[in-house]
Amino acid sequence: MRDEGPSRALLDWYDAHARAMPWRTGPAARKAGIRPDPYAVWLSEVMLQQTTVAAVRDYFHRFTARWPGVGALAAANDGDVMAEWAGLGYYARARNLLKCARVVVAEHGGRFPETRAALLNLPGIGPYTASAIAAIAFGEQATVVDGNVERVMARLFAVETPLPAAKPELTALAEGLTPPDRPGCHAQAVMDLGATICTPKSPACGICPLRAPCRARALGTQADLPRKLPKKPKPTRHGIAYLGRRADGAWLLERRPDKGLLGGMLGWPGAEWGDAAQEAPPLAANWRDPGAEVRHTFTHFHLRLALRVADLPMDAAPARGRFIPAQEFRPSGLPTVMRKAFDLGQPALVPA
Structure with missing residues (x-):
């Protein structure tokens, strides 16, 4: 009733x-x-x-x-x-x-x-x-x-x-x-x-x-109230994000697969996130460690992303991803974790 x-x-x-x-x-x-x-x-x-x-x-x-x-x-x-x-x-x-x-x-x-x-x-x-x-x-x-x-x-x-x-x-x-x-x-x-x-x-x-x-x-x-069962601790995953920029200011980004976390979004190239960070640079270059780490929490796990940055030549030919011209690149259009990587890694590159 x-x-x-x-x-x-x-x-x-x-x-x-x-x-x-x-x-x-x-x-x-x-x-x-x-x-x-x-x-x-x-x-x-x-x-x-x-x-x-x-x-x-x-x-x-x-x-x-x-x-x-x-x-x-x-x-x-x-x-x-x-x-x-x-x-x-x-x-x-x-x-x-x-x-x-x-x-x-x-x-x-x-x-x-x-x-x-x-x-x-x-x-x-x-x-x-x-x-x-x-x-x-x-x-x-x-x-x-x-x-x-x-x-x-x-x-x-x-x-x-x-x-x-x-x-x-x-x-x-x-x-x-x-x-x-x-x-x-x-x-x-x-x-x-x-x-x-x-x-x-x-x-x-x-x-x-x-x-x-x-x-x-x-x-x-x-x-x-309401009472809640204790939450299980979240695991931590690791990865590497590669921030590369050409002399003309174009950034190297790749679109993630449609299915899965951040599906369909543009982001920095890198290996799959797992128990340990796997090196997977998108091309041979002088990748440098700026000494910064991205920390981000998703619903089911914590993420730690090491950063690698490189100033790339105009004739750079990446194995994956594509260059986004400076006038088309919007950091605000990146998912939050990728924008964090940009904020930490960008200062370590030579000004375009």
């Missing part, structure tokens, strides 16, 4: 305190009859995966200024999209973003499907994203569960089962609260509550609209 008390309290709170976001159609606009833009909802949800709202705002503005609709994005150059995505991480999302846009245009006439079930058939759209688009953009009674929602549910119902084992239980509890009326606003309300009041540390229970029914607050365990 659905408990409408917490849902009603949440919607009332959301109507008064909803966060303003560039991709969101707020409560006042919704009441005025303005419907959310499915393109904006989809794009923001993909960008927000594993990333913060603060980090996404500027990316969203740049993307929508350059590609204001799904048709424009579908027609975009792959390299341009990957360059604009640089810094957001999880680059498979950008590749799937393009695939999805092209399927929506080619198979759906440029309109996103309006049901969760149909949305799940699109590239790069999983259960969470499908639920979010269906609920927020199309008003389907779909349950949206992210980390904020899990935290709110764990505290509201005093769920002691640790994550990730608790996910099915927390999802069922969230589903029990999802109302048929305004499910999209409800989903955003729970996420806003978790982001602003029911925060991981020091939750502001005194101003929470769910403070009365919250079981963890009554027990005094709200700051301890």
